[in-house]
Amino acid sequence: MNKETIDKVLKFxxxxxxxxFHNPKDLAISISLEAAELLEVFQWSAEDVNCDDxxxxxxxxxxxxxxxxxxxxxxxxxxxxxxxxxxxxxxxEKYPVEKAYGCKEKYxxxxxx
Amino acid sequence: MNKETIDKVLKFxxxxxxxxFHNPKDLAISISLEAAELLEVFQWSAEDVNCDDxxxxxxxxxxxxxxxxxxxxxxxxxxxxxxxxxxxxxxxEKYPVEKAYGCKEKYxxxxxx
Amino acid sequence: MNKETIDKVLKFxxxxxxxxFHNPKDLAISISLEAAELLEVFQWSAEDVNCDDxxxxxxxxxxxxxxxxxxxxxxxxxxxxxxxxxxxxxxxEKYPVEKAYGCKEKYxxxxxx
Amino acid sequence: MNKETIDKVLKFxxxxxxxxFHNPKDLAISISLEAAELLEVFQWSAEDVNCDDxxxxxxxxxxxxxxxxxxxxxxxxxxxxxxxxxxxxxxxEKYPVEKAYGCKEKYxxxxxx
Numbered sequence: 001m002n003k004e005t006i007d008k009v010l011k012f013x014x015x016x017x018x019x020x021f022h023n024p025k026d027l028a029i030s031i032s033l034e035a036a037e038l039l040e041v042f043q044w045s046a047e048d049v050n051c052d053d054x055x056x057x058x059x060x061x062x063x064x065x066x067x068x069x070x071x072x073x074x075x076x077x078x079x080x081x082x083x084x085x086x087x088x089x090x091x092x093e094k095y096p097v098e099k100a101y102g103c104k105e106k107y108x109x110x111x112x113x
Numbered sequence: 114m115n116k117e118t119i120d121k122v123l124k125f126x127x128x129x130x131x132x133x134f135h136n137p138k139d140l141a142i143s144i145s146l147e148a149a150e151l152l153e154v155f156q157w158s159a160e161d162v163n164c165d166d167x168x169x170x171x172x173x174x175x176x177x178x179x180x181x182x183x184x185x186x187x188x189x190x191x192x193x194x195x196x197x198x199x200x201x202x203x204x205x206e207k208y209p210v211e212k213a214y215g216c217k218e219k220y221x222x223x224x225x226x
Numbered sequence: 227m228n229k230e231t232i233d234k235v236l237k238f239x240x241x242x243x244x245x246x247f248h249n250p251k252d253l254a255i256s257i258s259l260e261a262a263e264l265l266e267v268f269q270w271s272a273e274d275v276n277c278d279d280x281x282x283x284x285x286x287x288x289x290x291x292x293x294x295x296x297x298x299x300x301x302x303x304x305x306x307x308x309x310x311x312x313x314x315x316x317x318x319e320k321y322p323v324e325k326a327y328g329c330k331e332k333y334x335x336x337x338x339x
Numbered sequence: 340m341n342k343e344t345i346d347k348v349l350k351f352x353x354x355x356x357x358x359x360f361h362n363p364k365d366l367a368i369s370i371s372l373e374a375a376e377l378l379e380v381f382q383w384s385a386e387d388v389n390c391d392d393x394x395x396x397x398x399x400x401x402x403x404x405x406x407x408x409x410x411x412x413x414x415x416x417x418x419x420x421x422x423x424x425x426x427x428x429x430x431x432e433k434y435p436v437e438k439a440y441g442c443k444e445k446y447x448x449x450x451x452x
Contacts, residue, residue, distance in 0.1 A: 001114055001115075001193070001194060001197075002114075002115070002194045004194075004198070005193075005194040005197050005198055008197075008198055008201050009197065009201060012201050012204060012205065015210050015214075016208065016210055016213045016214050016215070016216075017214055017215045018213075018215075018217070020215075021217050021383050023160050023161065023162075024155065024162065024163070024164050024167075024171065025155040025158055025160055025162060026160070026382065026383055028148075028151050028152045028154065028155050029152060029155075029255070029378060029381070029382055030382060031148045031151060031152070031178060032145070032148040032149060032151075032152045032258060032375060032378065033375050033378060033379050033382060035141075035144045035145040035148040035178075035375075036145060036371060036372050036374075036375030036376075037375075038141050038144060038145075039141045039142060039144070039145045039368060039371065039372060040372050041141065042137065042138040042141050042142075042368070043365065043368055043369060043372060044330045044360050044365055045138055046273065047136050047138055047139070047272065047273055048136065049136075049137065049138060050137070051137050051188065051189035051190070054137075055189070058137065058185075058189055058191075059189075059191060059196050059199075060200065062182060062185055062186065062189075062191065062193075062196060063193075063196040063197045063199070063200035064200065065144060065148075065178070065182060066179070066182050066193050066196075066197050067197055067200060067201070069175060069178060069179050069182070070197070072171075072175055073175065075164065076164035076168070076171055076172075076175075077164065078171075078172060078175065080114070080118075080175075080176075080179050081114060081115045081117075081118040083172050083175060083176040083179075084114075084118050084121075084122065084176045084179050084180055084183070085117070085118055085121055086172075086176070087173065087176035087177065087180060088121050088122060088125050088180070091125060092125065095129060097128050097129055100129045100131075101128075101129050101130055102129070102130045102131075102133075103129075104131070104134050104270045134270050139269065139270055142265060142268070142269055142368070143269060145262060145265065145371060146262050146265060146266050146269060148262075149258060149259050149261075149262030149263075150262075152255060152258065152259060153259050155255070156252065156255055156256060156259060157247050157252055157443045159386065160385065160386055217383045227340055227341075227419070227420060227423070228340075228341070228420045230420075230424070231419075231420040231423050231424055234423075234424055234427050235423065235427060238427050238430060238431065241436050241440075242434060242436055242439045242440050242441070242442075243440055243441045244439075244441075244443070246441075247443050249386050249387065249388075250381065250388065250389070250390050250393075250397065251381040251384055251386055251388060252386070254374075254377050254378045254380065254381050255378060255381075257374045257377060257378070257404060258371070258374040258375060258377075258378045261367075261370045261371040261374040261404075262371060264367050264370060264371075265367045265368060265370070265371045267367065268363065268364040268367050268368075271364055273362050273364055273365070274362065275362075275363065275364060276363070277363050277414065277415035277416065280363075281415070284363065284411075284415055284417075285415075285417060285422050285425075286426065288408060288411055288412065288415075288417065288419075288422060289419075289422040289423045289425070289426035290426065291370060291374070291404070291408060292405070292408050292419050292422075292423050293423055293426060293427070295401060295404060295405050295408070296423070298397075298401055299401065301390065302390035302394070302397055302398075302401075303390065304397075304398060304401065306340070306344075306401075306402075306405050307340060307341045307343075307344040309398050309401060309402040309405075310340075310344050310347075310348065310402045310405050310406055310409070311343070311344055311347055312398075312402070313399065313402035313403065313406060314347050314348060314351050314406070317351060318351065321355065323354050323355055326355045326357075327354075327355050327356055328355070328356045328357075328359075329355075330357070330360050
C-alpha cells in the first residue's frame with residue numbers, strides 16, 4: 001500500500017486511541033466480518049452480475065476489508081506489498097504454469113498431473 | 114498497493130489464464146474463505162496471543178486475503194489506495210474524534226452521545 | 227435437534243474434557259470457520275451445481291457447522307428448535323407474505339412497498 | 340431438528356415462493372453471512388464475555404444460522420440429526436480420547452502422539 005494510505009489509516013486509529021483494542025485476534029475477526037459484508041453484496045446474485053450494478057457497495061466493503069488488513073499488518077510489523085509479493089513467488093511453485101493453465105483446481109488436485 | 118505488486122498478482126493470474134474464473138461474486142467468496150483461514154490461526158487462542166508465535170501462518174493467510182482484494186479491485190476497475198483513502202474520509206464523519214476517542218462502539222451507538 | 231444427537235455431541239466434548247475451551251466467542255469463531263469450509267465446496271462453481279456432485283463434502287462440512295451450533299446452544303442454555311421457531315414467528319412479521327412473495331430483497335427493502 | 344421446526348422453516352419459505360432462490364451455493368453463502376453476524380456479537384469482546392450480556396443478539400443470529408442449515412439440508416435431501424451423528428462417529432476415530440483428552444490441537448497435530 002502507498003505510505004500515504006497507511007499513514008491515513010493509522011492516524012485515524014490513533015486520533016481515536018483505538019490501538020488498544022487492536023489485538024491480532026480481534027483484527028482477524030474484523031477482516032472476516034468485513035469480508036462477509038462484501039460477500040453480502042452478492043447474496044442471491046447471478047454469477048454474471050457485474051461490478052457496475054453494485055459499485056458503491058463493493059467500493060465501501062472492499063475498502064473496509066483492506067483497511068483492517070493494513071491495521072493487521074501494522075499490528076504484526078508486516079509490509080503488505082512484501083508479503084503478497086513473496087506469496088506469489090511461493091504460488092509460482094505450487095501452481096506451475098504448465099499444470100495450472102486454464103484450470104481452477106487447487107494445487108493439491110493439480111499435483112497428480 | 115505498489116504497482117509492482119499489482120502487476121505481479123495480475124501476471125500470475127494471466128500466465129495461467131485464470132481471469133475467466135474471476136467474476137466478482139466468486140472473488141468475494143474467495144476473500145471470505147481466505148479471511149477464514151487467517152482467523153483459523155487464532156481459533157482457541159487467548160486474546161493476548163502475539164503475532165510472533167504465529168507469524169508464518171499470519172503472513173501466509175493475510176497475503177492471500179490481500180491477493181484476492183487486488184484481483185477484486187482489478188475486476189471492478191478500482192484502486193485500493195484510492196477507495197481506502199476515501200473510506201477513511203467517510204469514517205472521519207461517522208466517528209468524530211470527540212465522540213469516538215477511546216470507545217469501541219459502532220458509530221450507530223456513538224450517535225446518541 | 228433430537229435429544230440423542232445433542233447428547234452425542236456433548237458426550238464427545240466431555241469425554242475429551244474440551245468444554246474448558248468452549249467460551250461463546252471461540253464457538254462463534256468456530257461456526258464461522260466451518261461455514262467457510264462449507265462455502266469452499268462451492269468456490270468457482272456454477273450456481274446450478276447440484277448437491278449430488280459434492281454430496282460427501284457438503285455432508286461433512288454442514289455437519290460441522292451444526293455440531294458447533296449445538297455446542298453454542300449448550301454453552302448459552304438455549305434450545306435450537308425453540309429459538310428457530312421463535313425467529314420464524316418474528317420473520318413472519320418482517321416479511322409478510324403479501325410483500326415478500328417471490329421477492330428476494332431484504333425486509334428493509336420490502337418496507338417501502 | 341424436530342419435525343415441527345423443519346416444517347415451520349419450509350412453510351415460511353414456500354408461503355413466499357422463495358425456494359426458487361435456494362440453490363446450494365447461495366445457501367452456503369447465507370450460512371456464512373449469518374455466522375458472521377453471530378461472530379459480530381463478540382467483536383472486540385473479552386474471551387470471558389458470557390452469554391447473558393448478549394443473549395438476545397446471540398439467540399437471533401444463532402437462529403438465523405440454523406435456519407439456513409435446515410434449508411440447506413432440505414435442498415440436498417439431508418437429515419441434520421443423521422449427518423451430525425455420523426460425523427461424531429467419524430470424529431471419534433480422528434480424535435481418540437486417549438490422545439485428545441484436554442488438548443485443543445487439531446487431529447493432524449494429535450496424530451504424532
